[in-house]
Amino acid sequence: MPKLKLPRKSTHIDMTAMCDVAFLLLSFFMLATKFKPDEPVVVVTPSSISKTILPDNDIMLITVDTKGRVFFSIDNKNMRKSLIEDMNTYKNLGLNDAEKYKFAIGASIGVPFKQLKSYLDADETQRAEFDKNAVGVPTDTSVNMESNELAAWIRTARNNNPKLRVCIKADGGATYPSVQRIITTLAGWKIFKFNLITNLKATPAGTAAFEAEKATAKAE
Amino acid sequence: MAEIDTSGGGGHKKGGVKKAKKLSTRVDLTPMVDLGFLLITFFIFTTTMSKPKTMEINMPFKDPSQPIPESKVKESTALTILLSKDHRVYYYEGIGSDATKPPKVEVTYFKNPGGIRDVIINKKKSVDALVRSGTLTAKDKTTVLIKPDENSTYEDFVNIIDEMSINGIDVYAIVDISPVDKDFIHLTEAANGAK
Numbered sequence: 001m002p003k004l005k006l007p008r009k010s011t012h013i014d015m016t017a018m019c020d021v022a023f024l025l026l027s028f029f030m031l032a033t034k035f036k037p038d039e040p041v042v043v044v045t046p047s048s049i050s051k052t053i054l055p056d057n058d059i060m061l062i063t064v065d066t067k068g069r070v071f072f073s074i075d076n077k078n079m080r081k082s083l084i085e086d087m088n089t090y091k092n093l094g095l096n097d098a099e100k101y102k103f104a105i106g107a108s109i110g111v112p113f114k115q116l117k118s119y120l121d122a123d124e125t126q127r128a129e130f131d132k133n134a135v136g137v138p139t140d141t142s143v144n145m146e147s148n149e150l151a152a153w154i155r156t157a158r159n160n161n162p163k164l165r166v167c168i169k170a171d172g173g174a175t176y177p178s179v180q181r182i183i184t185t186l187a188g189w190k191i192f193k194f195n196l197i198t199n200l201k202a203t204p205a206g207t208a209a210f211e212a213e214k215a216t217a218k219a220e
Numbered sequence: 221m222a223e224i225d226t227s228g229g230g231g232h233k234k235g236g237v238k239k240a241k242k243l244s245t246r247v248d249l250t251p252m253v254d255l256g257f258l259l260i261t262f263f264i265f266t267t268t269m270s271k272p273k274t275m276e277i278n279m280p281f282k283d284p285s286q287p288i289p290e291s292k293v294k295e296s297t298a299l300t301i302l303l304s305k306d307h308r309v310y311y312y313e314g315i316g317s318d319a320t321k322p323p324k325v326e327v328t329y330f331k332n333p334g335g336i337r338d339v340i341i342n343k344k345k346s347v348d349a350l351v352r353s354g355t356l357t358a359k360d361k362t363t364v365l366i367k368p369d370e371n372s373t374y375e376d377f378v379n380i381i382d383e384m385s386i387n388g389i390d391v392y393a394i395v396d397i398s399p400v401d402k403d404f405i406h407l408t409e410a411a412n413g414a415k
Binding site: 015016018019022023025026028030031032034035036045046047048049050051052053054056062146148167169170171172173174175176177178179180183186187192193194196197198199200203204207208209210212 | 245248249250252253255256257259263264266267268269271272273274275276278279280281293304333337341345368369370372373374375376377378379381382385386388394395413
């Protein structure tokens with residue numbers, strides 16, 4: 001039998017094109033997205049048809065998890081710094097500069113004032129561990145109660161920056177009373193307008209909101 | 221593409237210096253591709269694409285130093301919704317102010333069709349009919365009172381507010397549940413044989 005000789009082909013593939021694609025995608029993701037904010041707990045928000053987008057700055061975020069624990073945070077690093085300064089003098093927390101700095105660069109706070117110092121002293125991994133078992137910021141029904149520490153946070157934060165918009169990000173499974181306590185606390189400080197963070201869901205067809213959307217879409 | 225043609229260097233003298241070995245300038249780009257995709261994966265996992273959506277909510281103005289104004293809600297325009305455990309929704313027509321005539325409390329769920337949405341739509345229609353017939357003036361609008369019970373979840377609360385915007389109910393209020401309303405729930409539960 002005659003030997004069939006196949007021409008040897010190189011198995012090398014030119015990777016240049018693939019490289020181009022990879023970096024194109026990379027640059028897209030770098031530009032189009034932003035980093036996920038640090039969150040102490042996982043919260044699954046309920047859905048609504050609201051399309052309003054959360055503004056970028058001046059946000060006071062109150063997170064409530066399934067167990068009803070409350071976490072408090074504001075977005076701006078400089079504001080966090082002045083907030084903790086004020087809080088330190090207001091509640092005599094006795095924090096040093098290093099702890100204040102840790103607060104300024106940190107994420108949500110979910111500890112009572114008594115534990116705040118030791119919480120800020122701890123390093124990152126210890127804090128993450130702590131957050132798992134944290135009790136959350138104590139809340140109550142009246143702003144005048146000493147036990148309502150959330151009220152103190154809100155008051156100090158609002159004094160620092162009156163433009164702060166209050167956002168509540170609560171888990172769908174949280175009980176209503178845990179959210180109600182926050183709402184009454186806000187009402188105690190005369191905040192009657194606030195935002196609830198929700199996921200987007202499609203407007204059901206045939207309803208009033210659906211018709212209104214269609215009408216605006218036609219007008220445009 | 222990436223390789224540079226190094227052939228045809230020309231200029232070599234015949235039989236003179238030994239020819240230098242031609243080195244390929246082709247670079248293996250595989251590691252670079254690997255790196256690129258690794259970074260893409262990193263960015264996909266650590267970043268968010270969309271900004272969170274929010275829903276604005278206005279609570280009724282409340283001042284402890286001022287007396288609570290008398291409610292001006294008309295019985296015929298009002299619908300009271302009570303949120304209870306296991307995502308149950310109780311509702312009745314009116315505001316239940318007349319203690320001698322307890323309203324007929326019904327139970328439903330957040331489902332579609334046949335859920336609370338249909339109840340709201342029907343209520344809206346009946347109020348519209350009353351406005352057309354002249355019993356109510358055009359100023360009267362369907363008013364929904366939302367009273368979440370202690371054992372309802374935040375999800376129910378958001379869902380019901382969402383139903384308001386879905387059905388175009390402009391006037392609604394979130395009110396604390398009263399003992400009377402709790403009794404309504406218990407009575408209905410007992411009547412339906414629920415636990």
